[in-house]
Each structure stands twice: as C-alpha cells, then as structure tokens.
Amino acid sequence: QHPTMTASPLIYSAMEWLQSHAHHVSLWDVTIAFLGYIISSCIVERLTNKNGPMLWPVLGIIPSIPFSQDEIYDWVTRALAKAGGTFWYRGVAFGGARGIITVDPANVEHVVRTRFGNYPKGKYYRERFRDLLGDGIFNADDAEWKEQRRLATSEMHSSRFERHSYDTMRELVHQKLLMVLEARAAAPRDDKPPLDLQDVLLRFTFDNICNAAFGVDPGCLTVDLPEVLFARAFEEATEFTLLRFLVPPFVWKPMRILSLGHERRLKEAVRIVHKFADKTVLDRRTELTKLGRLSDRSDLLSRLMEDKNHNFSNKFLRDFCISFILAGRDTSSVALVWFFWLIDKHSDVEAKVLSEIHQIILRRCPPVGRDAHQDVVFTPEELTDMVYLQAALSESLRLYPSVPMEMKEVQEDDVLPDGTELKRDDRVMYCIFSMARMEALWGRDCEEFRPERWLRDHGRRMVNESQFKYAVFNAGPRLCVGKKFAFMQMKMVAASVLWRYSVVVAKGHRAVPKVTTTLYMKYGLPVTLRPRVVAARKL
Known part of the structure; x- marks a missing residue:
C-alpha cells in the first residue's frame, strides 16, 4: 500500500x-x-485415486455404490479387482466413516495377527452393538476380550461340552427337524406349497445355540412352526442394530435419544431379549443356590456359574451368552441354506455326498439293513469321517461366507504390507466374499463350486488353506472358537437331510446376498422335499 x-x-x-x-x-x-x-x-x-471407486464431495463413496443391494458384493469385488486388491472409501461428510477395503491376504494377516493389538473392533463397532450385546465376547476388546476368550475356549473344547452339544444336535435333528420336513413331504400334493428352508434352519440353529449357551429350548422348531416372542425379538434386535452401520450416527443417535422409528423398535426388542436372558440367569442362580451344584447341566451358562475360581455377575453371564447366540444362530443356518441351494444346482456333488454317506453306513457292525437306512443316526466319529461332505461345506462357505466382510479400527498410524498408509481411527475392512472370487488367490475356476479343491490324498484328507486367504471363520487370535461345533452341526443336518430327501429349490427362485453383517438370503429359500427311496438309489 x-x-x-x-x-x-x-x-x-x-x-x-x-x-x-x-x-x-x-x-x-x-x-x-x-x-x-x-x-x-x-x-x-x-x-x-485412479483405480478406486469415485469418492464424491460431501457424499463420499455413496453415489458410486449400486442402488440395488442385490449387486453390492459383486460391485465391491469388481472394484477390488480393478484397484489391485485394496481401495479407499469415505462415507457421508461428518459421518466419520473412512478407511480401506482389501482382499490382500498379507494385509489381512498383518491386521488380524501381526499387529493384532493395533486393530481392535473399536469404538465404531462396539457402540452400535452395545445396547444388545453389552460387554459380551462378540463386542469386547483388549483384556476383557482375552478373559472371555479363555473361558469360551476352555468350556467349548471340553469333552463334556462336546458330548452335550452332540446330544442336543442329535435330538433336535431327529425329534424336531426331520419331523417338520417329513410332515411337509408327506402332505398331499395339492396342500404342499414350497417350504421356506431358511426359516426352518434359522429355527433349528436358534434352538440349538440356546440349548448350548443357556441350557433352554425356546421351542421354535415344531411341526406348526410357532411364533416365539424371544426368537422374534432377537431377530429384530439384530436387524435394527445392523441398520446402525448403514445410517450415519448423526441420524441414528438422535433417533435413539428420542425413541423414534427403528431405534424405538430396537429398544423394545432388546428389552424382551434381556428380560428373557436375565430370567434364565436368575432361575439358574436360584437352582444353584437350592441344589448346591449344577452337575446335571453342561451348557455354557451352568458351567460358568459353577466356576469356583470366578464369581461372575449376572450381567456378565447374560452378555456372554447373548453373544454366543448371535454368533451361532445366523452363521450356521445361512451356511446351510447356501449349501442346499448349491447342491440343488450340482447333482454330481450331491451324488458324491450320498455315496460317501452310504459307504460310511456300510461300515457299521453289525451292518444296517436296507429297511433301517431311514432311521440312521450318525455318530460323532461317522460325521468326522465325512470328508467329502466337509469339503462341499467348505467350498459353499468359500463362495458364500456367513460373514462376508469384517471390520477393524486403527489405533495408531500404520503401514500395511502393500504400502497403504493408515491413520488413527481409519477402518480396515477385508471382504471375504470378494477374496473367493480373486483369480490370483483361487485360480481361474475361483467362481466355480468345486469341493475337490479342498481334497488331497485321493479324497481322504482335507487341504489346510491359510486362514488369511480363507477367513470364513475369522483368523488370528480371534479365530472362531466354535468352528468345530459349527462343522459338526452343519454335517449332522446336511447328512441327515440329504440321506432322506432330495431338496429341490422352487423353480425361478433367485438367491442373492443381503447387505448386513451376516449373509442372508433376501427372499428366503422356498424348496420342495422329495423322499428318497433307498432301494432305488444309484450310489
């Protein structure tokens, strides 16, 4: 101037x-x-950002995502392939969502094992599930998680719990599941609309996991398929909790405070779930006080309550068991639904599964007569010997994992093996669904349903794939503690049903993944059941 x-x-x-x-x-x-x-x-x-999806001003990645949720996982897979295995995303401004999505097994290993302590579930995840799960193992981090993990591993890997879980599964399969299927299969043709197999299997796994966790049978799986208040409330509580991952916090948090919309329904559903769980814990506590022991019970709640080295609060026991119900209800049932859907499309795989089951039955001493084939109850040893069935289930889970995407939160700045730089509070998501569809990981036939990729030594043994490439059961220290339980349950159901019935998916039905924490069929799975005639089988 x-x-x-x-x-x-x-x-x-x-x-x-x-x-x-x-x-x-x-x-x-x-x-x-x-x-x-x-x-x-x-x-x-x-x-x-030349290779990743477009990140728009204010709206972030939202406009780049397909409008139809039917296409979301395929879109993520294509985006990851184009980006070379990892891309950045950002949510709506002020929503706080920012991070990467990856399918690189080296990145996965770095996050879930090498730098495990730097990648907890984090505040973002925990605050969304806190109303339903409290501080249960499914929603815990650090020392709190380590103690619950130790307890879960100790109890679930005990011979006592394994016997209890097998006995419970056997009774549910033969006294309930097969009775429901038989009633539908035996109904007159004119009165036999397709059966929603997803609904039936959700009922089965819910009753089964409630027996394992709480030692109670909610009674969801009977011939009349009744509406059970606790089961309905649990399903609604899960669904409305998952909505918090799709709605920005500046929307759902005020709705929670004002008790509006889905947050009001979530609050009511959680109240019902907690009331049921609290009553179960209190009743069991009263039983322990009155009898002085719970030696006749082998469920997780009873075993923890009788642990003389700890004096767990009722809230701890409630949160612990509710977490197990959440972890075990949807995962196994959804896996089984996709398995039966794939089997219907691959008759050659179905024939091999049946042949394996038949050979195992023929080994029995004394041999099982043809007239008794329909009454076969598989032993734990026979289920273990069903290697091809396990390969088929593993392949089904590879293509359609029950949990298609996992998320972690960055505690301190870090650099991933592929060179991606992360800042504190970023999120790391690894898409298990997309990993199965990467040629670099699984070969040119990666999108094919081929159980043989899991077998070696002429089909006698399973291939042990890297858990960071096949993260279906999570990986690292958080590797699913119930993996053995899940496979026994799935093999018991699959073998018992396929041995007796041909499961045929309703003509024209389109099965698609649904965008939630777990992978659901969007419209259920309508099927018809055709009883098998053993004498006419070509095995």
Whole structure:
C-alpha cells in the first residue's frame, strides 16, 4: 500500500465478505461456484485415486455404490479387482466413516495377527452393538476380550461340552427337524406349497445355540412352526442394530435419544431379549443356590456359574451368552441354506455326498439293513469321517461366507504390507466374499463350486488353506472358537437331510446376498422335499 493512501484491511473473514458483497452475488453466481467446486474436486479425486471407486464431495463413496443391494458384493469385488486388491472409501461428510477395503491376504494377516493389538473392533463397532450385546465376547476388546476368550475356549473344547452339544444336535435333528420336513413331504400334493428352508434352519440353529449357551429350548422348531416372542425379538434386535452401520450416527443417535422409528423398535426388542436372558440367569442362580451344584447341566451358562475360581455377575453371564447366540444362530443356518441351494444346482456333488454317506453306513457292525437306512443316526466319529461332505461345506462357505466382510479400527498410524498408509481411527475392512472370487488367490475356476479343491490324498484328507486367504471363520487370535461345533452341526443336518430327501429349490427362485453383517438370503429359500427311496438309489 502507498504511504499516502488511507489504510484499509486486506483480509476479510468469509462472513464479512458475504455481508459486504451480498447485493452483488446472485443465485447464478452461487450455482456456478458450487459446480466449479464439485468439478474441480472430482478432477482432483480422479487424479489422486485412479483405480478406486469415485469418492464424491460431501457424499463420499455413496453415489458410486449400486442402488440395488442385490449387486453390492459383486460391485465391491469388481472394484477390488480393478484397484489391485485394496481401495479407499469415505462415507457421508461428518459421518466419520473412512478407511480401506482389501482382499490382500498379507494385509489381512498383518491386521488380524501381526499387529493384532493395533486393530481392535473399536469404538465404531462396539457402540452400535452395545445396547444388545453389552460387554459380551462378540463386542469386547483388549483384556476383557482375552478373559472371555479363555473361558469360551476352555468350556467349548471340553469333552463334556462336546458330548452335550452332540446330544442336543442329535435330538433336535431327529425329534424336531426331520419331523417338520417329513410332515411337509408327506402332505398331499395339492396342500404342499414350497417350504421356506431358511426359516426352518434359522429355527433349528436358534434352538440349538440356546440349548448350548443357556441350557433352554425356546421351542421354535415344531411341526406348526410357532411364533416365539424371544426368537422374534432377537431377530429384530439384530436387524435394527445392523441398520446402525448403514445410517450415519448423526441420524441414528438422535433417533435413539428420542425413541423414534427403528431405534424405538430396537429398544423394545432388546428389552424382551434381556428380560428373557436375565430370567434364565436368575432361575439358574436360584437352582444353584437350592441344589448346591449344577452337575446335571453342561451348557455354557451352568458351567460358568459353577466356576469356583470366578464369581461372575449376572450381567456378565447374560452378555456372554447373548453373544454366543448371535454368533451361532445366523452363521450356521445361512451356511446351510447356501449349501442346499448349491447342491440343488450340482447333482454330481450331491451324488458324491450320498455315496460317501452310504459307504460310511456300510461300515457299521453289525451292518444296517436296507429297511433301517431311514432311521440312521450318525455318530460323532461317522460325521468326522465325512470328508467329502466337509469339503462341499467348505467350498459353499468359500463362495458364500456367513460373514462376508469384517471390520477393524486403527489405533495408531500404520503401514500395511502393500504400502497403504493408515491413520488413527481409519477402518480396515477385508471382504471375504470378494477374496473367493480373486483369480490370483483361487485360480481361474475361483467362481466355480468345486469341493475337490479342498481334497488331497485321493479324497481322504482335507487341504489346510491359510486362514488369511480363507477367513470364513475369522483368523488370528480371534479365530472362531466354535468352528468345530459349527462343522459338526452343519454335517449332522446336511447328512441327515440329504440321506432322506432330495431338496429341490422352487423353480425361478433367485438367491442373492443381503447387505448386513451376516449373509442372508433376501427372499428366503422356498424348496420342495422329495423322499428318497433307498432301494432305488444309484450310489
């Protein structure tokens, strides 16, 4: 400024500038400026993020995602393949969602094992599940998680629990599941609409996991398929909790405070679930006080309550058991639904499964007569020997994992093996669904249903794939503690059903993944059941 000129400020605040120039600014000027900002931001984004999905101003990745949720996992798979295995995402402005999605097994191993302590479930995950799960193992981190993990491993891997879980499964399969299927298969043809197999299997796994965790049978699986309040409330509590992952926190948190919409329904569902669980814990505590022992019970609740080295609170026991119900209900049932859907499309695999079962039955001493084939109850040893069936289930899980995507939260700045730099509070998601469809990991036939990829030594043994490439049961220290339980349950159901019935998916039915934490069939799985005639089998 020239010394003779009157001094004037050269720096204005944005508000001061707008106030002084408001009479000169038209709507057209604002529109042009806004469009210029959008265009320039998009150009910069494309130059700095050449391979990943477009991250739009304000809206982040949202406009790039397909409108139809039927296509979401296929879209993620294509985006990951184009980006070379890892891409950045950002959610709506002020929503706080920012991080990467990856399918690189080296990245997965780094996150879930090498730097395990730096990648907990994190606040983002825990605060969404806290109302339902409290501090249960499924929603815990650090020392709290380690103690619950130790307890779960000790109890679930004990011979006592293994016997209890097998006995419970056997009774549920033969006294309930097969009776429901037989009633439908034996119904007159005119009165026999397709059966929703997904609903039936969800009922089975819910009753089974409640028996294992709480030592109670909710009674969901009977011939009339009744509506059970606790089961319905648990399903609603899970679904409405998962909505919190799709809705920005500045939306769902006020809704929770004001008890509006799905948050009001979530609160009521959680109240019913907790009331049932609290009553079960209190009743069992009363039983222990009255009898002085629970030696006749082998469920997790009873075993923890009788642990003389700990004095667990009722809330701890409730949260612990509810977490197990959540972990065991949907995962196994969804896996079985996809398995039966794939078997219907691959008759050659079905024939091999039946042949294996038949050979195992023929080994019995004394041999089982043909008339008794329909009454066969498989022993734990026979289930273990069903190697081809396990390969088929493993392949089904590879293509359609029950949990298609896992998420972790970054505690401290870090660099992944592929060079991706992460900052504190970023999120790391690894897409298990997409990993199965990467040629670099599984070969050119990666999208084919081929159980043989899991077999070696002429089909006598299973291939042990890296848990970081096949993360269906999670990996590292958080590897699913119930993996053995899950496979026994799935093999018991699959073998018992396929031996007796041909399961035929309703013609024209389209099965698609649903965008939730677990992989559901969007429209259920309508099937018809055709009883098998043993004497006519070609095995």
